[in-house]
Amino acid sequence: MERAPDLFDAIVMAEERYRGEGYREGYAEGGRVGLSEGRRHGVSRGAGVGSEIGCYRGFAFTWKCLLSESTAEKDSKKRRMLDSFLGMMQKFPYADPTYAQLHEDLDRIRGKFKQVCSLLGVQPNFQVSPGSSTLSF
Template identity: 35%
Template sequence: MDDAFDKAANLEDEFEDVGYIEGFEAGKIVGHIEGREMGCDNGLGIGRDLGFYRGWVQQWLRAAAARPDFVSDRVLKKLTALQSDIDKVPMANGEGADFGERLKSIQLKFKAVSAMLGINAAAELPSTTLSY
């Protein structure tokens, strides 16, 4: 008789263990799908913003190369530093990538160079710029 009660008492633990394992496996699949979607959404925005900053800096550097008197040496140095920061952003997500901090730094430098050039940075930014 005790054997029947022991089996009934252990039944709850067995179901709990099986449910945990099944839930964990299902969660891995759902988490992978959600992570991919989130990565694609965020990656698209980051790539779009980096592309904007890269193109903006390249155009100003081309203009400065074509007409050396167009921008001061100080502005040219800041543009070159901004270009260097953009080039250092990794194109893959790995340890130490820290995209948020890198992009904030690039945004701040962009705003500073824009002010030095007498340009309204807010008017230059794409309307869908992410806030990092």
């Protein structure tokens, strides 16, 4: 014969049961919210990196065009440095966010940009604000 559920047991164990249910519901909701916030943050950071590299590429292509007509030896060194800089950006893994050395490669590109600016005699002025970042010369 089956026993009837103990009324006092249900009352005593209610706190434990509700705590468990609340934990499971909170964990599931946190996973959904975390995924959405993570995706939004990733898109924002990715757009910032893309914008930065796009600025560097535009800078390099512009200077390469400006120096293309010159035959001076010092300008050929500048063109080689610009070609090296453009090559680094060409190899950058834009489409692979899981690339293990993404930050290291980005730091190398930033360092090469500083070298190129020094060689060209250009002083970049970085101004980063919460809404946007600008680069002026």
